[in-house]
Amino acid sequence: MAALQGLHPSLRKQATLVALAFVLILFPFIDQLAQTRWIATTIEIQIFIMLALGLNITVGFAGLLDLGYAAFFAIGAYTTGLLSSPQLNIHWNFWLVIFIAAGVAAIAGVLLGTPTLRLRGDYLAIVTLGFGEIVPVLFRNLTSVRIDEPISKIIGGLIGRPEIALCLLGCESPINLTGGESGINPIDRPFLPIIGTFTSSNYYPWYYLILLLVVLAYFFIGRLRDSRLGRAWTAIREDELAASAMGINLVKTKLLAFSMGATFSGFAGAFYAAYISAIFPSVFDFSVSVIILCMVILGGLGNMNGVILGGIVIMGADRLVLPQLAKLLEGIRNTSILPYIANPQWQDFIRISLDPTQMRMFLFGLTLVIxxxxxxxxxxxxxQHQAELHSDELENQDALAKSTGV
Incomplete structure (x- = not known):
């Protein structure tokens, strides 16, 4: 990759893309030969990269701060679980369900965006945060579902005869829709004629499937960014009032930003549910939204290459660096520190203090502050973001250039 930088600029980008594609395609075989066993971690990193690319549409392109993005991830995963598992005894094909999950997540994005059209900044962040907290609680409690026909139920309540209400669903016994805290398990996995059913022991099909999804997401999001809709998102991000005065439909454009961002989260959720073959509401808590937002901010708002790099840095540190560092510190702690400390309370304090996996959120926060x-x-x-944040420096450089005549 370093040698390619010496090529002519017209050839450098193409050569870099070819070299990068070559590395990504051969990575599973290199991982097997080197016995590093990083392929499972790489699959998780790519899932979060796809989530970060989707959030970048909402936050980076349109400037709409979303702190509940994990809710769309959960909606995509639970849609897959309900349509491809024994939970409701429905076993639809994964290749159909993944698009249904993305569509349901897109509809959820519209439902979230509708009440937030008049909100900006911190107020928008609070509403999206509330949405992100509601969805996991909803999935935890949909364990006894019964649906009655509303008009007959109201009439029965008014006349004191609730038994006349017409039941539509769960009549004989309420339906356990989401499995509560236990979640949905197992979930059907994809099937291809030559490869067969994807399994947990063979990571190769999973790796190439999520790699294909990330590449397609990158391509489509890039086309969206350069389209008329993408320019409208940029205009809203820069100045919403000026964008409205120029004829941009704020309602439609904002809803499309939430919807398109949620769509890619739905794809990631569907893949995650099939890959793990089980989903639990505790997986989609607020910390997931924070980590995804950290990837976007760390990499660079609005820059897809930066978002991918931010995802690799944060998830690589979380899944690879911190566990290995924890093992190293554990060996030092057990051999050089704890044998010389008699107080059990101090021993517990040192165990926690020298365990970086227990301080991961602190380290992420410290990284963002820096x-x-x-x-x-x-x-x-x-x-554009760089120019906005360093406008004073650019003005000083222009003034210095004018004064010196350069």
Whole structure:
């Protein structure tokens, strides 16, 4: 990759893409030969990269702060679980269900965006945060579902005869829709004629499937960014009032931002449910939304390459670096520190203090604080964001250039 930088600029981008594609395609075989066993972690990283690319539409392109993005991830996963599992005794084909899950997540994005059209900044963040907290609670409690016909139920309540209400669903016994805290398990897995059914012991089909989804997401989101809709998102992000004055339909454009961002989260949720073959509401808590947002901010708002790099850095640190560092510190702690400390309370304190996996959220927060102080535009910034955050420096450079005549 370093050698390619010496090529002519017209050839450099193409050669870099070819080299990167070559590495990504051969990575599972390299991982097997090197015995690093990173392929499972790589699959998880790619799931979160796809989530970050979707959130970048809402936050990076349109400037709408979404703190409940994990809710769409959960909706996509639970849609797959309900349509491809013994929970409701429905076993639809995964290749159909994954698009249904994305569509349901897109509808949920519209439902979230509708009441937030008049909100901006912190108020929008609070509403999306509430939505993100409601969805896991909803999935935890849909364990006894019975649906009655509303008109007959109201009439029966008014006349004191609730038994005349017409039942539509769950008449004989209420339906356990989501499995509560136990979740949905097992979930059917994809099937291809040559490969057969995807299994937990063979990571190769899963790796290439999520890689294909990420590549397609990158392509379609790039087309959206360069389209008329993408320019409308940018206009709303820069100045909502000016965008409205120029004739941009704020309602339609904002709803499309929420919907398109949620769509890619639905794809990721469907893949995750089939890959794990089980889903639990505790997986989709608020920390997931925070981690995804950290990827977007760390990599660079509005820059898809930066978002991918941010996802690799954060998830790579969380899934690879911190566990290995924890093992190293554990060996040092058990051999060089704990034998010389007699107090059990101090031993427990040192065990927790020298375990980086227990401080992962603290480390993520510290990383964000440092980034906001040192490089607020992100690792690979979008040009417009960089110009906004460093407008004073650019003005000083222009003034210095005029004064010196350069």
């Amino acid at each position: 980034m906001m102080l040192v490089r607020p535009e992100g690792i690979i910034p979008d040009k």
